[in-house]
Amino acid sequence: MATKTGATQTAGAHDVKTLIGRAVEDLSVTDRLQYANTWIAFRLYSPPHKVTKDGVEYVDVRLRRIEAAGKSIEELIAQLRQRSLDPKEFEFTPLKPPY
Numbered sequence: 001m002a003t004k005t006g007a008t009q010t011a012g013a014h015d016v017k018t019l020i021g022r023a024v025e026d027l028s029v030t031d032r033l034q035y036a037n038t039w040i041a042f043r044l045y046s047p048p049h050k051v052t053k054d055g056v057e058y059v060d061v062r063l064r065r066i067e068a069a070g071k072s073i074e075e076l077i078a079q080l081r082q083r084s085l086d087p088k089e090f091e092f093t094p095l096k097p098p099y
Contacts, residue, residue, distance in 0.1 A: 016035060016038055016070055016071075017069065019031075019035060019040060019066045019069040019095075020067065020068065021066065022066055023064060023065055023066070024095065032096075032097055033097060033098065035095050036094075036095060036096065037094045037097075038070070038071070038094065039070055039071065039073055039075070039076055039092055039093070039094055040076070040092070041068040041076045041079075041080060041087075041091070042064050042065075042066065043064065043065075043067060043090055044089055044091055067090060068090070073092045
């Protein structure tokens, strides 16, 4: 599991719920630094995220939105279940710093 850095401990004081509904690519550098190593959940790749360009099908990850955010996977699972979403349909990953 990811270790907590000084920046991450500071991020704990901020409301991670502001991440929900946003695409990682749309987060500012400040957001990425502030929330680095925060666990986030994305819906698994699915047909709505597939795009065809020049005859090639690919997944446009910019369409993927953060569905849950927190300090642990258990917290993400609880958030998803509160919204009647099946955690098996999601992938969990720590948010990486911007650089």
